[in-house]
Amino acid sequence: MKQQDLVVSVDCSTTGVKCVIWDSAGQLVGDGRSTLDLSIPSIGYGEQDPRQWWSAMCIAVTEAVRNLDTQRIAAICVTHQRESFACLDDFGEPIRPAMLWLDARATEEVESAGTQRVHDVTGKPPNTTPAFYKLLWLQKHEPETLRQTRHVVDVHGYLVHKMTDQWRTSVASADPLGLVNLNTADYDDELVAQVGLHRNQLSTLFPPGTVLGELRASAGSALGLPAGLRVVAGAGDGQAAGLGAGIIEPGRAYLNLGTGLVAGTYSDIYAPNSAYRALTGPIAGTFTFESFIGAGTYVINWFIDTFVQQSPDAAGSTESIEQRLEREAVQVAPGSGGLLVVPYWNGALTPYWDHNARGIILGLTGIHSRAHIYRAVLEGLAYELRLCFDRVELGLSDPITVVVAMGGGSQSALWCQILADVLRRPIVISGQQESTCLGAGMLAAAGAGLYPSVRAACSAMTSLGERFDPNEELSQTYDRFYTVYQEIYPSVRPVFTALKNAMT
Structure with a gap:
């Protein structure tokens, strides 16, 4: 049996999907890309067809592994645009376009429902980004959508279902939706009820780095990967970027100098504050305090x-x-x-x-x-x-x-x-500009057992310039x-x- 020393990381962002294949030392050995369509039907709106998340992922992964021996691949892990979500029917098909993190239509809901309790529980100061407020908007403006909804999923949860047929996601992926209590790392029943949902409509939560299931045969064929491949719980793109930059101890911060500037710091303790948004960290039991x-x-x-x-x-x-x-x-x-x-x-x-x-x-x-x-x-x-x-x-x-x-x-x-x-x-x-994908690769490496822990994977795969x-x-x-x-x-x-x- 060939040594499995490679991992697949997928970053499903707002405008495209990127796939990077990493070896166990954190070196890039293959990559692929595909674009996503962004719809802005009205000023302040931002939508996407969630089916494109999967189709674009298939193109990007197939391109990335084209010249590789896929039997060397040990696991796959997804990172993604945060706060974006899709409403799906009983068959997993979208009822309406996905509402993205940049969609700012829920301003009235922020003003009326952005209470101190919501902030204290979720770590998210009141603003239009979290899905919590957009779900309240759907309650008021599209009640029929919620009546038909069987599953509400983040991007990670959608892609995991496509790969494994399981409704599972990472707590570090679902947390940015604004329905998770950061004190318990579980859904907050009061917030879930407030948006008119039940727990059975949400994906089951697992810590990042956990094996969520195996790649089913039809999904493997679409991706160009072997069936049975481990599918590992990932994290949102910001948390994954911090992990890829080696931010796994107090006193260190990452800074992504992109279209927007995102800075994140590591913390062992949850402490909500309006000066930042608090998120579940890419290592179970840790937190990321993020400025944007x-x-x-x-x-x-x-x-x-x-x-x-x-x-x-x-x-x-x-x-x-x-x-x-x-x-x-x-x-x-x-x-x-x-x-x-x-x-x-x-x-x-x-x-x-x-x-x-x-x-x-x-x-x-x-x-x-x-x-x-x-x-x-x-x-x-x-x-x-x-x-x-x-x-x-x-x-x-x-x-x-x-x-x-x-x-x-x-x-x-x-x-x-x-x-x-x-x-x-x-x-x-950072020694690797693809830090977001590298963070997902580290989670995949830990989940596949290439390293005994996420911290060990990070220490071995991180480089600085x-x-x-x-x-x-x-x-x-x-x-x-x-x-x-x-x-x-x-x-x-x-x-x-x-x-x-x-x-x-």
Whole structure:
């Protein structure tokens, strides 16, 4: 019998499905991708056909294993977009399109049902992201949908059923729906009843890293994998990314520098706080405290699209636009000549939770060039992260001493150094940019018995890259500007409401 030393990880995100095959040392040996359609039928809505989750997964996995000996594969594990859910009938078919995490239609339900108890039980400050509020919206606006619903599933639960024919999911996958009591790691009967459901309509919960079942023959044929393969409980994409970055002990945080900025810290203790959202961790019995800035590289791309791409000097250069801007911004002194950017282009999430908030560029004068503005954007995102970290540490037993960065933004040496100087913490680049898939791979490796525990799998499969240490002199400069930065949003918050009213 051949040695089974490979694992399959699948990341079913909002816009596509990615599959990565890992060896037991955490090295990528195969990958595949497929896109997903995103439907926005009305402003603030976000929907998807859940059947595409499976069809896209089949394409991605088949591509990833095409040139591999599949008999070497020991297990498969799924990570995924969180909070998104589907309502299914008795045959497992969707009754309506899945409602995604970004769907913000349930604003009235948040205002009426976002109580202190809901926050204390679930760890989720009131906002439109959790499925709890969208299920309340369905109760009011589509009662027939819930009457016909036999199963409500998260993305992980849907794909596990497709693979095993079992209605099972990971607690670290279902938790973001907002129906799980983080004190018990089980569904909260009061919240389940409040949305008009019963326990038998929800997938059975298992700890991440647990074997949920075996791959049935027809599913294996569709995926290009052998029947009987172990299917292991995964975790939401944020928790999986933290695991893939090696965040398995206090004092460490991960930072995904993507379209939005997601930062997560490890905790052994559950402590709800409005400064972050608390989640079940990727290791059973642990928790992830997560900060989220809705506009990260989104603001950078907005700046480039709006002000730079049509610039007369954009043509004929061998440099990319980002490289040219970074070269220019390096010449600007820290503080950007008194220019401060508050990056609320997509509203304010942690720690303020204000969907009326808007982006601010403060301090413009005639001396400021595009390089000043570009650097101020990078610094503003760093200030906002420091604000989030300062609040998150209030719920932690140990301060954050090192930050592991990943995502497209981590390729900018300038930004990484700014982050280190502003946060006053070392920034270490993750050795594997596919950290989310790697986290799922670690869970698969532990579930398959390649390692005795998830922690052991993480220790063996994690690698780190370049390190950026804070410069004390520059940190002192940024401290002065950060003091001013903290005053901006509280000072103008009432203006955002007045602006909204003026636009209606």
